[in-house]
Amino acid sequence: xxxxxxxxxxxxxxxxxxxxxxxxxxxxxxxxxxxxxxxxxxxxxxxxxxxxxxxxxxxxxxxxxxxxxxxxxxxxxxxxxxxxxxxxxxxxxxxxxxxxxxxxxxxxxxxxxxxxxxxxxxxxxxxxxxxxxxxxxxxxxxxxxxxxxxxxxxxxxxxxxxxxxxxxxxxxxxxxxxxxxxxxxxxxxxxxxxxxxxxxxxxxxxxxxxxxxxxxxxxxxxxxxxxxxxxxxxxxxxxxxxxxxxxxxxxxxxxxxxxx
Amino acid sequence: xxxxxxxxxxxxxxxxxxxxxxxxxxxxxxxxxxxxxxxxxxxxxxxxxxxxxxxxxxxxxxxxxxxxxxxxxxxxxxxxxxxxxxxxxxxxxxxxxxxxxxxxxxxxxxxxxxxxxxxxxxxxxxxxxxxxxxxxxxxxxxxxxxxxxxxxxxxxxxxxxxxxxxxxxxxxxxxxxxxxxxxxxxxxxxxxxxxxxxxxxxxxxxxxxxxxxxxxxxxxxxxxxxxxxxxxxxxxxxxxxxxxxxxxxxxxxxxxxxxxxxxxxxxxxxxxxxxxxxxxxxxxxxxxxxxxxxxxxxxxxxxxxxxxxxxxxxxxxxxxxxxxxxxxxxxxxxxxxxxxxxxxxxxxxxxxxxxxxxxxx
Numbered sequence: 371x372x373x374x375x376x377x378x379x380x381x382x383x384x385x386x387x388x389x390x391x392x393x394x395x396x397x398x399x400x401x402x403x404x405x406x407x408x409x410x411x412x413x414x415x416x417x418x419x420x421x422x423x424x425x426x427x428x429x430x431x432x433x434x435x436x437x438x439x440x441x442x443x444x445x446x447x448x449x450x451x452x453x454x455x456x457x458x459x460x461x462x463x464x465x466x467x468x469x470x471x472x473x474x475x476x477x478x479x480x481x482x483x484x485x486x487x488x489x490x491x492x493x494x495x496x497x498x499x500x501x502x503x504x505x506x507x508x509x510x511x512x513x514x515x516x517x518x519x520x521x522x523x524x525x526x527x528x529x530x531x532x533x534x535x536x537x538x539x540x541x542x543x544x545x546x547x548x549x550x551x552x553x554x555x556x557x558x559x560x561x562x563x564x565x566x567x568x569x570x571x572x573x574x575x576x577x578x579x580x581x582x583x584x585x586x587x588x589x590x591x592x593x594x595x596x597x598x599x600x601x602x603x604x605x606x607x608x609x610x611x612x613x614x615x616x617x618x619x620x621x622x623x624x625x626x627x628x629x630x
Numbered sequence: 631x632x633x634x635x636x637x638x639x640x641x642x643x644x645x646x647x648x649x650x651x652x653x654x655x656x657x658x659x660x661x662x663x664x665x666x667x668x669x670x671x672x673x674x675x676x677x678x679x680x681x682x683x684x685x686x687x688x689x690x691x692x693x694x695x696x697x698x699x700x701x702x703x704x705x706x707x708x709x710x711x712x713x714x715x716x717x718x719x720x721x722x723x724x725x726x727x728x729x730x731x732x733x734x735x736x737x738x739x740x741x742x743x744x745x746x747x748x749x750x751x752x753x754x755x756x757x758x759x760x761x762x763x764x765x766x767x768x769x770x771x772x773x774x775x776x777x778x779x780x781x782x783x784x785x786x787x788x789x790x791x792x793x794x795x796x797x798x799x800x801x802x803x804x805x806x807x808x809x810x811x812x813x814x815x816x817x818x819x820x821x822x823x824x825x826x827x828x829x830x831x832x833x834x835x836x837x838x839x840x841x842x843x844x845x846x847x848x849x850x851x852x853x854x855x856x857x858x859x860x861x862x863x864x865x866x867x868x869x870x871x872x873x874x875x876x877x878x879x880x881x882x883x884x885x886x887x888x889x890x891x892x893x894x895x896x897x898x899x900x901x902x903x904x905x906x907x908x909x910x911x912x913x914x915x916x917x918x919x920x921x922x923x924x925x926x927x928x929x930x931x932x933x934x935x936x937x938x939x940x941x942x943x944x945x946x947x948x949x950x951x952x953x954x955x956x957x958x959x960x961x962x963x964x965x966x967x968x969x970x971x972x973x974x975x976x977x978x979x980x981x982x983x984x985x986x987x988x989x990x991x
Contacts, residue, residue, distance in 0.1 A: 422649070429646040436640060483709060483733075498710075499662070499692060547633065555632040559639055566643065582692040596672040596695055596856050598880055599863040620642075624635050 396610060403607040411604035417589065421612060424585040427501060428569030431509035432516065432562055439517045440558060444546070446517075447524035461517045469511050473578030480506055480579065503580030508569035515564040523557020524550060559624060567617060660690035663941045664711060666704055668718035668928065669695045669856035670749070670791065670872075673879045674961035675716070681957060682948050689941050697789030697854035702726040705739050705933050712933050713942040718873075719790035720745040720929025724972065725919065732935040740931045742973030744985065746950060747928040747958065747965050749873040750894030751791070751798050753885040754859070759868035765885060771802055774869060775814035782850045782858035782870035786824075786837045786907060790921075791855035793907040795871035796835045797923045798891045800826060800905040804833070805890040819847045835907045873926075878962040896925045927970065932978070943978040950984045 480487045480497035497503040535545040573587035594602035672695040679691040698717040727740035786792035822838035858870040877884040889895045902923035909919040932942040
C-alpha cells in the first residue's frame, strides 16, 4: 500500500498544478474587476441582450443537433456498415478544423453569395449578420460533443436488453425510449450540456458569419480591441460568472452525482 | 424516470431558444445600415451611431471596425453588403474601390468620396513604460530603437496607421539628418526585411509580402492600431504609434511628434510627399499599392453595392452636419473644414447640401 500512496501523492501534486492553471486566470479576472465595474457591465443593456442572444442561439443549435445527432449517434453505436470510419471521422472534423477556417467554409455555403445562402435569401432566410448565422456557426463547431458522448453512452447499453424488450412485445421505438435512452441518459444529457456550453463559448466561426447581432464573445473581443482592457475585462468577468453559475445549477439539478 | 430529466433539459433549451428579447436580434422593422469604418473611428462613431439612431429610430446601424485596408477588402474581395465605408486614408478609396468592380453590377465599387477628417500621428505610452521619464520630442527615435523597448505598430499591410508610422520614421530621419534611425529601429525585426531606399526627391520604403516578427523583435505588430491599446494598457508594450484622437480618448500618456513627422499639417504636404511606402505584393491583382506621404485625410463613401444608399446618405450627412461635427470634436477628432471632395458629380445631392450649404460649388 505504501507505494500506491506515494504514486497518488505525486500525481495529486502534478494534477493540482493543472487545476491551478485553470483557476488562476479565472480568479485573476474576477478579483481584478472592481464590484462597481462588474455591476455596471451587468446593468449594461448591450451586455445583457448579448448574453441572452448567446444562450438562445446555442440552445437552438443544440436542439437542432438533438433531432439529428442523437439518431446518428445511435446508428453509429448499433450498426456497422461500410464507411462507418469515414462517418465517425466526419463527425469529428469540426473539432480538428480551426474554427476561423470553418467560419470561412460556412460563409462560402451560407453567405449571401454562397450555395445555400444565395438560394435561401429570396425566402428571407439570411445567414450573415443574423441569428441564423450564429446558430449555423455554433452548430458546426459544437455538434461533435453531442454525437460523440451520446454514441459512447449508447455503446455501453447492452443490445441484449433491447432484444429482451422487443421479445417482451415492445416496439423498436419503445425499446429505444424505455430501455436504451433510459440507461444512457447521463451521457446524452452530458453531451447536450457540453454542446450548449461549447456553442456559448464559440467565437471564430461565428464572427466571420455574423459580427452582428453580437454574441458575448464578439462583444468582449470588440471591446478589447476597440475600447481597451478596462472596457472588456468586466464584460469578460460577467460572461465567466454567468456561464459558471448556469452550468453549476444545471449540473446539480439534472445530474445527481453518481455513487461509486 | 431518467428520461424525464432529458426531456426537462431539452424543455429548458426550448424555452431559452424561444425566449425572445426581440431587440437582441436585428429588428426586422428597422432598416439595417451597415457601416464599415477605420478602427481609429470606433469611439466617435459609436457615439455618432447612438445619436443618429436617436434621430432616425427606424434605422439600425450595424458597424464594424478594422484596419483601413481591411475595411476596403471587405468590400472589394469579400463582397459583403456594406453601405457606408469610412477609412483613415481617403486615397485608399480611389486606389481600391474605384479600380475594382462590384461582381453583380459590373460598376466600380465607388466613384466618389469625401475627405472629411484629419489626425496626427503620436506615441502612446503609460507612466510605467520603460524610459517614460526620459523620452521626449528629440530622443524618441533613439529610445524606441533600444532593444529592450517594445513598440507597437499597426501592420502596414492592413492599416493606414502602420504605413504612416513607417513614413514618420523616414520623415524624422530627414528632419534630423540622421540616416541611421530607420535601420536602428527595423533592422533584424522581420524574417523578410522592410527596406528603405533614400533618394532625392523621393524616399521609398518597401514592405514585403510576408511580414513576420523575429522571435526577439522589439517591434510588435497587430492588424489595426486600435488593437495595440489594450496591449499597451496590459503592459505588453511600452509605446505604440497611435493617432492623437485615439490617445486622448483613452486618456493615455502622449508624446506629440513634430509637425514635420506627424503627417497632420496640410501646409507641410510638399515635405510629406518626399516619402512613399510600397506594399510589395500581389494580393491586389489589379492595383499597385503605393502610398505617397500626405496630410492624414479620412475618407468616406457609399459603396455602389449598398443595399440602403438613402440611409447611408443620411448617415454621412449627419456626420458632416453640426451634430456629427460636435460629436467628433468632443472625441478630439479634428474635422476638415471645408471637407475635400472627389467625384463631386456623383455625390448624392442631400450630402452635397450639407457640405456646401450655399447650394453647391
